[in-house]
Amino acid sequence: MVSSMHGREPVPSTGLPRLRAYLLGPSHGSAAERARRFAPAFDALAAEGFEVVAPGRASQSTDDADHLLSVVDDDLDALLSADVIAVLPGAERLWEYAMAEALGLRLMPVNPAPRLLSA
Incomplete structure (x- = not known):
């Protein structure tokens, strides 16, 4: 499973299309908090050879309705183009979770263990 893949070398390119993973997680908090929340799963999925899309990692709040609709539209496009939805x-x-579930998209829970420094 993805959570045990830390420390592996990236998957070599085989010329086959890479699977796309939409990394879904809570997007609240500062940019640094989001980066800490998403990084372990993002890195683990990428190491497994996935092309990772994580809109919540760079999420920004907005009061502009047109901008918000544009962001939701982009997120929905990314969700629909994913082969798997990796769920933090x-x-x-x-x-996005409710939408993926309603559409029958493949949901995969991920809970990567924190990286430990070796002595």
């Missing part, structure tokens, strides 16, 4: 803890309450 706490993402089960997000609209």
Whole structure:
């Protein structure tokens, strides 16, 4: 499973199309908090050879309705083009999760262990 893949070398290119993973997780908090929340799963999925899309990692709040609709539209396009939806803890309450479930998209829970420094 993805959570045990830390420390592996990236998958070599075989000329086959890479699978796309939409990494879904809570997008609240500062940019640094989001980076810490998403990085372990993002890195693990990439090491497994996935092309990773993680809109919540760079999420920005907006008061502009047109911009918000544009962001939701882009997120929906990314969700629909993914081969798998990788779900971080706490993402089960997000609209993207409900949409993926309703559309029968493949949901895969990920809970990567924190990286430990070796002595």
